[in-house]
Amino acid sequence: MPDFFDAYFAQQIINGLSLGLVYALVAIGFTLIFGILNVVNFAHGEIYTVGAFAGLLLIVGAAPPLLAVVLFAMAVGAAAGVGLERLAFRPIRRFSDEASLKSRAMREATLLSSLAVSIVTRELMVHFFSGEMQVIPQAALLQEVIAVGPLTLTNGNLFIFGASVVMLGGLQFMLYRTRVGLSIRAVSNNVLGARHVGIDTNRTIVATFAIGSALGAAAGILVGLYNGNIFPYMGFAPGVKAFVAMVMGGLSSIPGAVISALLLGVSESVATDFISAGWKDMIAYGLLVVTLIFFPQGLFGHGRERV
Amino acid sequence: MALLEVRDVHVAMGAQEILRGISLEVPERAIVAVLGGNGVGKTTLMRAISGIYGIKSGEIRFDGREIGNAKSHEIVRLGLAQAPEGRQIFGTMTVRENLQLGGIAIPPGETAALLDKSLELFPVLKARLTQKAGSLSGGEQQMLCIARALMAKPKLLLLDEPSLGLAPKVVKLIFDLVKRIRDEGATILIVEQNAKAALKVADTAYVVEGGKIAVSGPAADLARDQRVIDAYLGGHAKGH
Ligand SMILES: Nc1ncnc2c1ncn2[C@@H]1O[C@H](COP(=O)(O)OP(=O)(O)OP(=O)(O)O)[C@@H](O)[C@H]1O
Numbered sequence: 001m002p003d004f005f006d007a008y009f010a011q012q013i014i015n016g017l018s019l020g021l022v023y024a025l026v027a028i029g030f031t032l033i034f035g036i037l038n039v040v041n042f043a044h045g046e047i048y049t050v051g052a053f054a055g056l057l058l059i060v061g062a063a064p065p066l067l068a069v070v071l072f073a074m075a076v077g078a079a080a081g082v083g084l085e086r087l088a089f090r091p092i093r094r095f096s097d098e099a100s101l102k103s104r105a106m107r108e109a110t111l112l113s114s115l116a117v118s119i120v121t122r123e124l125m126v127h128f129f130s131g132e133m134q135v136i137p138q139a140a141l142l143q144e145v146i147a148v149g150p151l152t153l154t155n156g157n158l159f160i161f162g163a164s165v166v167m168l169g170g171l172q173f174m175l176y177r178t179r180v181g182l183s184i185r186a187v188s189n190n191v192l193g194a195r196h197v198g199i200d201t202n203r204t205i206v207a208t209f210a211i212g213s214a215l216g217a218a219a220g221i222l223v224g225l226y227n228g229n230i231f232p233y234m235g236f237a238p239g240v241k242a243f244v245a246m247v248m249g250g251l252s253s254i255p256g257a258v259i260s261a262l263l264l265g266v267s268e269s270v271a272t273d274f275i276s277a278g279w280k281d282m283i284a285y286g287l288l289v290v291t292l293i294f295f296p297q298g299l300f301g302h303g304r305e306r307v
Numbered sequence: 308m309a310l311l312e313v314r315d316v317h318v319a320m321g322a323q324e325i326l327r328g329i330s331l332e333v334p335e336r337a338i339v340a341v342l343g344g345n346g347v348g349k350t351t352l353m354r355a356i357s358g359i360y361g362i363k364s365g366e367i368r369f370d371g372r373e374i375g376n377a378k379s380h381e382i383v384r385l386g387l388a389q390a391p392e393g394r395q396i397f398g399t400m401t402v403r404e405n406l407q408l409g410g411i412a413i414p415p416g417e418t419a420a421l422l423d424k425s426l427e428l429f430p431v432l433k434a435r436l437t438q439k440a441g442s443l444s445g446g447e448q449q450m451l452c453i454a455r456a457l458m459a460k461p462k463l464l465l466l467d468e469p470s471l472g473l474a475p476k477v478v479k480l481i482f483d484l485v486k487r488i489r490d491e492g493a494t495i496l497i498v499e500q501n502a503k504a505a506l507k508v509a510d511t512a513y514v515v516e517g518g519k520i521a522v523s524g525p526a527a528d529l530a531r532d533q534r535v536i537d538a539y540l541g542g543h544a545k546g547h
């Protein structure tokens with residue numbers, strides 16, 4: 001096998017891992033919220049878009065260092081997540097006993113209310129920014145090429161790697177070593193038990209939305225700068241991919257979602273060798289269907305292990 | 308003034324009234340038992356006291372404060388913890404995490420000492436700290452549930468059927484611990500189906516029927532009360 005093929009293949013794997021890490025950041029938000037409320041948050045893709053736009057506005061306004069842009073996007077994302085919870089989730093959560101918090105009625109109602117918030121948010125962005133791609137200042141783009149032997153990486157690859165690993169590590173630390181994290185896991189595991197030990201479940205749910213949304217927003221701005229395009233509809237595809245990763249991972253397992261997201265990213269990247277780019281979204285749907293048929297509990301599922 | 312005073316409390320679920328004017332008192336450092344058949348409203352009462360359910364009318368005073376419609380997390384912070392029906396432990400989390408969560412309402416600096424104290428009362432948990440709580444035996448889970456409640460440093464500990472489904476030996480162990488917890492300074496309100504065992508440790512007892520108190524009095528008197536014996540002690544508990 002010629003040398004260049006291996007290098008090319010390695011290149012695709014690296015690109016796939018970057019893509020997968022981004023899916024993972026988005027999937028974590030889905031997974032955390034599903035874990036705690038048993039609902040799918042349809043507006044999560046818009047949080048990603050909001051993060052990208054927030055970052056862009058800051059870049060255009062102040063041209064700060066990249067880290068500040070990401071932190072700002074995360075802060076705006078967290079605030080948007082809190083607002084989303086207030087608007088689409090809390091009003092429907094009228095009773096807070098264990099039966100109604102995760103009830104089917106609640107699930108169906110929030111499906112629609114989060115979808116509504118998602119549509120309104122997207123259309124508002126179209127209204128204010130138009131549906132077109134935004135021009136990103138050249139200096140802010142993460143497309144600077146860095147050659148490592150036969151591989152061509154960009155600083156975007158490296159930044160996505162670094163930032164994602166830090167965020168995933170931080171999340172794990174938060175979930176296992178802090179009181180907020182313990183509370184999130186406790187509410188996910190047993191709401192009634194959580195209330196009996198004195199956890200403020202509403203506050204914990206808000207914290208979950210803030211954290212999940214901050215990660216989703218970070219993914220949005222990272223991808224925006226890496227791909228060089230930011231537009232109101234950009235959240236849809238990664239939202240779908242992250243959703244698939246969550247299902248593949250067993251719905252409420254964070255490690256499961258992260259591994260599935262990486263698998264999905266790499267499959268998409270490698271598959272573009274064999275199929276045309278326009279068909280690459282089929283990979284996600286294909287994996288989803290295969291998972292649902294052969295592994296209804298997810299690829300790693302004992303099923304009910306949450307967060 | 309009693310540590311806990313429940314006055315004419317009504318609780319409704321939708322249109323159905325489940326507690327229909329319940330009153331009871333729990334004096335400081337007492338063990339008070341609440342007895343009654345299935346579905347009479349014992350758990351509803353416990354949940355109302357803990358703030359899991361709101362009350363429709365009446366009042367609940369704890370330690371001089373009105374808590375009738377306080378939030379559950381505020382109530383735990385006032386020093387009222389519960390080992391609830393069905394245990395409600397965090398099955399996918401470790402025993403240590405369960406205990407840490409029990410102490411989530413108190414300042415972080417105090418939890419280490421409380422953990423030591425809980426483990427001293429429940430030494431079986433010591434060897435199992437890193438084990439998933441869901442993999443404990445029923446008796447161990449019940450002990451974890453009580454130990455978790457003690458982590459909140461409660462002045463008043465509510466126990467909802469701690470002996471349910473346990474072997475007689477374990478039941479005895481749990482009741483011995485209940486006495487010990489009281490002797491160390493806590494006050495206890497305990498719901499039990501096992502009326503015989505409950506009346507043995509309790510100072511006073513209340514019998515609930517249809518969302519109201521039907522009989523109440525010193526536990527020793529109730530243990531001799533023919534109506535209580537017929538209804539809850541299998542009709543042949545004389546001489547106890
Ligand atoms: N959330 C709820 N919604 C509707 N009805 C409820 C609810 N909780 C309790 N009930 C009803 O209230 C009544 C009293 O229930 P509760 O659990 O308080 O009984 P209990 O005395 O604890 O019984 P057991 O000894 O079987 O535990 C029952 O008829 C029950 O069906």
Ligand SMILES: [Mg+2]
Nearest residue numbers: 349350351392
């Ligand atoms: Mg009950």
